[in-house]
Amino acid sequence: xxxxxxAHVRExxxxxxxxxxxxxxxxxxxxxxxxxxxxxxxxxxxSGLRGRGGAGFPTGMKWQFVDxxxxxxxxxxxxxxxxxxxxxxxxxxxxxxxxxxxxCAIGCYGIGAKIAYIYIRGEFYHVQSVLERAIDEAxxxxxxxxxxxxxxxxxxxxxxxxxGAYEAGExxxxxxxxxxxxxxxxxxxxxxxxxxxxGKPSAVNNVETLCNVPVILSKxxxxxxxxxxxxxGGPKLYCVSGHVRNPxxxxxxxxxxxxxxxDGYAGGVRPGRTLKAVIPGxxxxxxxxxxxxxxxxxxxxxxxxxSLLGSAAIVVLDDTTxxxxxxxxxxxxxxHESCGKCTPCREGTDWLHKILxxxxxxxxxxxxxxxxxxxxxxxxxxxxxxxxxAAVTPxxxxxxxFRHEYEAHIRERRCTLPADWRARQPVGAH
Amino acid sequence: MSFHPExxxxxxxxxxxxxxxxxxxxxxYTAENRARFEEIxxxxxxxxxxxxxxxxxxxxxxxxxxxxxxxxRHVAELLGxxxxxxxxxxxxxxxxxxxPVGRFVVNVCRTLSCAINGxxxxxxxICTKLAVRPGETDxxxxxxxxxxxxxxxxxxxxxxxxxxxxxxxxxxxxxxxxIDDLRARGEAALSGCHHVVERRKDERTGD
Numbered sequence: 001x002x003x004x005x006x007a008h009v010r011e012x013x014x015x016x017x018x019x020x021x022x023x024x025x026x027x028x029x030x031x032x033x034x035x036x037x038x039x040x041x042x043x044x045x046x047s048g049l050r051g052r053g054g055a056g057f058p059t060g061m062k063w064q065f066v067d068x069x070x071x072x073x074x075x076x077x078x079x080x081x082x083x084x085x086x087x088x089x090x091x092x093x094x095x096x097x098x099x100x101x102x103x104c105a106i107g108c109y110g111i112g113a114k115i116a117y118i119y120i121r122g123e124f125y126h127v128q129s130v131l132e133r134a135i136d137e138a139x140x141x142x143x144x145x146x147x148x149x150x151x152x153x154x155x156x157x158x159x160x161x162x163x164g165a166y167e168a169g170e171x172x173x174x175x176x177x178x179x180x181x182x183x184x185x186x187x188x189x190x191x192x193x194x195x196x197x198x199g200k201p202s203a204v205n206n207v208e209t210l211c212n213v214p215v216i217l218s219k220x221x222x223x224x225x226x227x228x229x230x231x232x233g234g235p236k237l238y239c240v241s242g243h244v245r246n247p248x249x250x251x252x253x254x255x256x257x258x259x260x261x262x263d264g265y266a267g268g269v270r271p272g273r274t275l276k277a278v279i280p281g282x283x284x285x286x287x288x289x290x291x292x293x294x295x296x297x298x299x300x301x302x303x304x305x306x307s308l309l310g311s312a313a314i315v316v317l318d319d320t321t322x323x324x325x326x327x328x329x330x331x332x333x334x335x336h337e338s339c340g341k342c343t344p345c346r347e348g349t350d351w352l353h354k355i356l357x358x359x360x361x362x363x364x365x366x367x368x369x370x371x372x373x374x375x376x377x378x379x380x381x382x383x384x385x386x387x388x389x390a391a392v393t394p395x396x397x398x399x400x401x402f403r404h405e406y407e408a409h410i411r412e413r414r415c416t417l418p419a420d421w422r423a424r425q426p427v428g429a430h
Numbered sequence: 431m432s433f434h435p436e437x438x439x440x441x442x443x444x445x446x447x448x449x450x451x452x453x454x455x456x457x458x459y460t461a462e463n464r465a466r467f468e469e470i471x472x473x474x475x476x477x478x479x480x481x482x483x484x485x486x487x488x489x490x491x492x493x494x495x496x497x498x499x500x501x502x503r504h505v506a507e508l509l510g511x512x513x514x515x516x517x518x519x520x521x522x523x524x525x526x527x528x529x530p531v532g533r534f535v536v537n538v539c540r541t542l543s544c545a546i547n548g549x550x551x552x553x554x555x556i557c558t559k560l561a562v563r564p565g566e567t568d569x570x571x572x573x574x575x576x577x578x579x580x581x582x583x584x585x586x587x588x589x590x591x592x593x594x595x596x597x598x599x600x601x602x603x604x605x606x607x608x609i610d611d612l613r614a615r616g617e618a619a620l621s622g623c624h625h626v627v628e629r630r631k632d633e634r635t636g637d
Contacts, residue, residue, distance in 0.1 A: 121582065156473075166579065241587065333542075
């Protein structure tokens with residue numbers, strides 16, 4: 001398929017309103033305003049659009065669940081993109097910000113909200129400035145504000161800057177953060193559709209999800225469902241990074257295979273190296289091995305293969321990667337980003353990291369491997385949000401596929417695969 | 431005190447470990463920042479002023495360089511919440527500094543995609559150049575080096591964020607040179623990330 005979401009991102013001034021209007025911008029909003037709000041939700045439902053943030057939950061259902069009896073309602077756009085390996089929303093907001101603004105406005109119209117908050121991660125300061133400028137332009141041309149295009153519909157879009165917390169990407173933690181508190185998850189239910197921002201009905205949607213909404217309206221449900229496999233329709237952005245020749249964001253239908261993405265779009269591993277493993281959906285999903293890549297990169301196909309599409313962050317690892325080091329690197333991340341609310345996760349990630357560190361530097365014992373499994377099983381499923389499950393995945397998946405590397409570290413009392421891209425100082429020396 | 435006898439907490443255990451902020455000098459927003467604050471607060475429902483705590487703290491940090499107990503007090507008063515509410519937030523989010531930092535805060539991404547493309551070497555090059563360890567400020571007080579988690583530009587790894595400007599595809603030698611450039615030319619040496627450079631070019635030549 002031809003790119004839709006990022007078709008023009010490499011062209012000059014793609015982020016300006018004039019450019020966007022010249023390429024059919026805000027036509028979808030005009031179409032939407034001629035329909036009833038319920039029709040918008042029905043269209044999104046019929047399109048089969050699934051949330052692009054990671055869970056793949058149908059967006060139309062999410063919008064339908066929003067309690068229409070209670071007011072005010074809110075659209076909250078999750079632009080906290082912080083899953084390691086993910087950088088698609090970054091590109092979308094930086095080079096095609098009006099698509100998101102339009103998506104927010106249509107979303108608000110659909111669920112009957114008057115305000116959309118875009119929660120952007122604090123590190124994306126330069127992206128925020130692009131987005132705010134786009135919003136100002138949209139207000140000036142009457143695409144946002146009071147009585148939009150004479151329809152009587154009012155909509156405000158505000159950007160809210162986070163301040164460095166991975167956990168703010170979890171939808172209820174994001175709402176807490178937006179309310180001016182620590183980004184810590186809430187107990188569910190109630191789900192945000194019933195009691196979200198300020199306890200009011202809210203829809204929390206990822207940037208790419210909202211960017212798909214104008215596409216559904218302008219290209220039609222029929223076109224949208226025809227792209228990609230059944231129940232995995234529409235254009236999808238893939239972030240390929242790691243040990244590849246040509247890393248980047250690639251747009252394809254979900255019929256594309258993982259191997260096409262890694263070897264085709266991203267140019268394969270660098271000369272003289274061989275592929276060791278691929279993480280298909282961000283740091284918190286199980287690893288796939290090179291012989292497992294001939295599957296569709298869709299939510300359903302990857303799940304069937306024992307992993308998850310997640311945020312479509314494909315991290316490619318070549319034969320220089322030590323898997324114990326990898327688990328240690330990711331557990332450093334999870335230990336640092338654990339919000340601290342649930343004890344198993346707060347304490348457990350620290351323990352896992354310490355054990356992995358000692359194995360990596362050559363001080364591990366064989367019993368540590370059972371300890372890692374035991375601790376992991378005491379974290380997964382025992383926390384308020386999915387963070388706990390995510391945090392133990394790098395440990396369990398490397399133990400499953402690369403147990404021999406762990407054992408070699410313990411036997412030889414050193415890291416058996418010290419790559420030249422790593423620091424000269426041993427791990428933990430800093 | 432930890433939950434396990436063999437798993438003692440170390441100094442970096444958790445980002446929200448409580449550290450009392452310095453009192454600092456008397457703090458109040460400048461007239462300009464006060465006006466911006468009032469502008470920001472309007473985005474949230476009147477009874478939900480607390481939502482503005484992150485932007486309010488950014489204003490304070492921008493004005494003073496770091497967050498002090500007096501700044502927390504000022505923000506709490508303006509938002510009508512307690513000092514504890516504000517401190518709760520300050521101690522949780524990593525982008526607020528409770529100690530003075532250098533004029534340039536050099537944030538090196540250390541997470542997977544950057545790490546496997548040489549981020550550890552970048553940190554090493556910068557730290558050797560400045561004779562500091564990650565987390566420290568150099569002797570001149572100009573540079574603070576921090577290792578941070580995924581910045582979300584993994585296709586351009588390794589990524590380094592200096593204050594709010596990004597430098598991408600930064601190899602160790604280039605990172606050391608960036609420190610020299612920052613010393614010589616100050617903020618002008620911050621070229622920004624790939625896309626920002628591209629954008630500046632657009633605006634100059636494009637229509």
